[in-house]
Amino acid sequence: MQARRYDTIARRVGYLARSLVPLSLLFLSGCSAHGLSRQFLLFRPAGPLSAADLRFTILDVAVMLGIIIPTAVMTTYFLLRYRKTRASAAYDPHWSHSNLIEIVVWTIPVLTVALLGYESYKGTYAVNPYDPRMIKTAAPGRAPLAVDVITTDWQWLFIYPQQHIAIANKLVIPRGTPVVFRMTSATVVNDFFIPNLSGMIDVMPGMRTKQVLVADKTGQYKGYSANFSGSGFSWMGFRTHVVSRSGFTRWAQAMEKSPRHLDYAQFNVFAKPTTNTDGKTYAFSQVHARLFDQVIKGVLAGKVYTTRLPPPGAA
């Protein structure tokens, strides 16, 4: 008796917990006017790459829900309709096979996977950073801007080889211009990610990966490392400023006056393990033209920026 009462209570709590979820979503949509919806970075693409990612997300979810929802409904219906306590329901204690059902049951997923597989093929080629068709069509005929990215423990260094400038923990790019990134890491693997602008690509020591993006809208966007890299990882963010093209030129000219310079020796000092807790940025001018290659070469020759015992952040 007592047990049954508890049971109902427990079930009610279960219901309550479940209804809290949609409620919390409602609460969010209520706030959307005040900017919370803007926090759904993946739903607010500011460039063709992330727009494509979003398009494929919507497509995939729509197709999958087309199967998942009917399946869930059907299963629930069967469970409730053919429950033991409902004596009037049909009961067939031996039925366990039907060729027709088996055929249908295999065919539906096969066809769906065929469709999704095709879309996946299209999508993968569409956002392929090594063959950026999206970019070519999005910004035809614009001379691309080159940016070399080097990650350290735990900072980002963005080098503009054409301008001989570099800036740490902040990325400035002009609107409407394709930006071609080359990336490498001085230490461990990181993952370059600007949710509003582009998908992720790993940044690996001793290797070179690429990303290409075009920003459609000016503004500030969050960027960060998406691959765990050690104690300073949570603070390894950078701000991306998308500015007008003339704004970019002005910024680059101002940067050239910066007193700090950067060659490989200075880089090795910069690359000492540092957790960038307060989001500091550093500007460099007269950056060595081949710094990026030197870093890769150094890593390949066995250069490591060793962590000391006890590791940073340990008690």
Add this chain to the structure above:
Amino acid sequence: MVNVQGPWSPLIGRLSLGAIPDNPIIAGAFLFSAVLGVVILGYLTFGHKWGYLWREWLTTVDHKKIGVMYILIGLVMLFRGFIDAVMMRTQQVLADGPHSPGFLGAAHGYLLPYHFDQIYSAHGTIMILFAATPILVGLMNIIVPLQIGARDMAFPYLNALGLWLTAVGAALIMLSLFLGDFSHAGWVGLTPLTEMAYSPGVGVDYWIWAIQIASVGTTLGAANLIATIIKMRAPGMTWSRLPIFTWTSLSTNIIALTSFPVLGVALGLLGADRYFGTHFFTAGLGGNLMLYADLFWIWGHPEVYFVILPAFGMMSEIIPTFAEKPLFGYATMVAASFAIAGVSWSVWLHHFFTMGAGPSVNTFFSIATMIVGIPTGVKVFNWAFTVYHGRSRFETPMLWAVGALFMLLLGGLTGMMLAMPPINYSVHNSVFVVAHFHTMLMVVIYGIMGAVAYWFPKVFGFKLDEPLGKRFFWFFTAGTIMVFIPMYTSGFMGMTRRLDYIANPALLPFEIAEEIGIGLYVVSVYYFVRQLFVSVRDRASHRVGADAWGSARTLEWLTPSPVPFYNYAVTPRVHARDELVWRREQGLEAATAAHYEDILMPKNTPVPLVIGAFAMTLGFGLVWRIWWLTDASFLGIILTVIARSFVRDTDYVVRAGEVRKIEQGLRGNTPGTGGDGTQGGVGVWRPQESGS
């Protein structure tokens, strides 16, 4: 040997007093474990239980007892993993936004980054390798021989060895709490972060050896189970009559047998880098860190199917029992299990689509991944058609099974999203992935919880308390929803995983919702423990007959509950896929054999335990680089194995008269015969004269 940072001495290696952490949280954990240990030791000593423990458990080769011990280890580790989860969630809810407070020396929250990183690494490692895997192996150990009508497993000693090696792995992880530290590089051991240059402590070494030793055990166990299923079936138990759980066990152990060695290679080479200074996975000097990712995930992906296939098998046993109808589409269920196992080998790259492989490679692995959805979908549909025209009863095992089914739909939906590279590029390494795999792993946990409730009476002779079990289920489910649904949402907000500090304050509402979910989980654990307690206390009134649920279908429900140590007094002959149903319909459910025979059983032996003890000192010596200890332990293992091979009489005979006495005793005390005599609407087994 490579030079290590810090002091080293030939006698005690890297050990020093400084290895004992002075963190108040760990001190608390230590106090708790110490008190628990003292209580247990005291009970054993003053209750004069040592002899019992030694004879009945530590030296046993009985597959059921070994299974029970596997499950106990798994539950303890599940609890530990849960505490880790509570700590992580609490850290994240506290450390959200630049203005969040800091305690215990942390800038935000109460955990320092390095400590937080160890927690999630330990959590992932423990949950997958030391909670889910042992519990599943334990359940397979107990049930598979019973389901195929075997008296024992093919290699009972090997089986015990597997258990103790798993225990050693678990013990090493627990030890890392109090002595030294644990890996901070995730359960996947990201290279080159795990290399000496970036992880100079002993943490990664603990991680390597805990897994390495335990996975030897799992591999041995897999060989044992496969041989058992192939060679030890009762007469009449043809392949087309094999219970579906046994089928999934077979497919899953084929995965284990072939994939764990690859993990062994990955960890072995990583160990070589750390111990000898080789360059397999370093960034420079000709190493290739991506090779590690490949080797790890060639194991890692099949491993997640290793844990889900038995869960599918459990669902396939529970649903027909409680729908009182045979499983729909037996043949396709079997085919689907092997299809999943087969395809699982060719999808590993989907864990690093972002590593910059060309689009053709990514497309290949994307489509291969999606193909897994086909047989999985077939399974879901078959379960749905099993309840169609059935008579479903919602006892606890059924609740868990149905819950698992719905989790699978959600996890499958999100898995299919991740499998598409353009989507993966934007949610890889985000908490969206975390939510995906927890949803999937919840299928496993739900399957386990259902299976424990379902087969518990078979092993112990009494049922778990139903009302408390239901409460456990509902609170657990509420917790799961509250924790993981918001996590999907924050994934779309761009929140990455493994964050000890969350820069974006807008995520706070989600963190709070998840913390409420943790509260619900805590309540559910309370009900689980209470359920165990109450069920054991009131076991007299929870006693059951051979067929505990009244509508069970497979062979294991034929022999008395609890199962005698020889499983079947006389080997049963199998006539149908659902043998028990067949006998029930023939009115032969209660028939027992006319006369008994002598039974040959393997003797207990301390050898597996001794090897386990050496493996423990070996692991410890390796972690702390105490070379004399490692050499001595290794030699000890070899000598023990050789000595054992000279032992000639390893079996003993149970006389027919004794078997008869045991059988009569077991069948005589069957309750439920008083009162209304029915349970779940089907007549329970009644004692009957043998041979009638």
Add this chain to the structure above:
Amino acid sequence: MATPSGGMDVAADGLWEAHYHHDAIATRTLGFWLYMLSDAMIFAGLFAAYGVLSHHYNAAGGPTLHTLVQPLSAYGETLAVFASVLAYGGAMVALKNHSRTGVLFGLGAAFILGAVFLGLELRDFAQLFQAGIYPQDSGYLSAFFALVMTHGLHMVFGLLWMAVLFVQVATQGFTDKTVYRLLNLKLFWHFQAILWVLIFTFVDMRGVL
């Protein structure tokens, strides 16, 4: 399916099978095949690692295959392995004829030839170390040594096993246990020979050609 099979004799004695026994040796042998499958996966992993790490940049400017491989010595090792397997085959024939001395003789010969193999291999390693070539020098060398040494380690354990079995056959004769161990060691020994052939073709031959 739960439907009763038609025409079945359902007398109670058809329900049980007294005197039901499993073939212990067949079970053991199957178990050993399964073990070898997992061992093969270890070597598959090592071969894969070797393949991945054998590009020229994995040598990091250090020595490559051509400097490592001593074709003559590798050839000698191959001969030793094959002769050892052949000798073991002789022991198996003797087992069929229930000749204990024959088995012991075959085992002894196989052991000695296996030891010759190991001796040659150790000499190779010693020469490499003398030339200043170590596994620590580059990713390529790491992979090379890992592959060859893992095989060597298997040979060591095979020899240890052979020695123990020699003693057991000598003292206990042909029991269930010694017989299935002889059969399993045969599998193991052949397996090591096959692996050596693979190493020979994919490592040594490629170095020579």
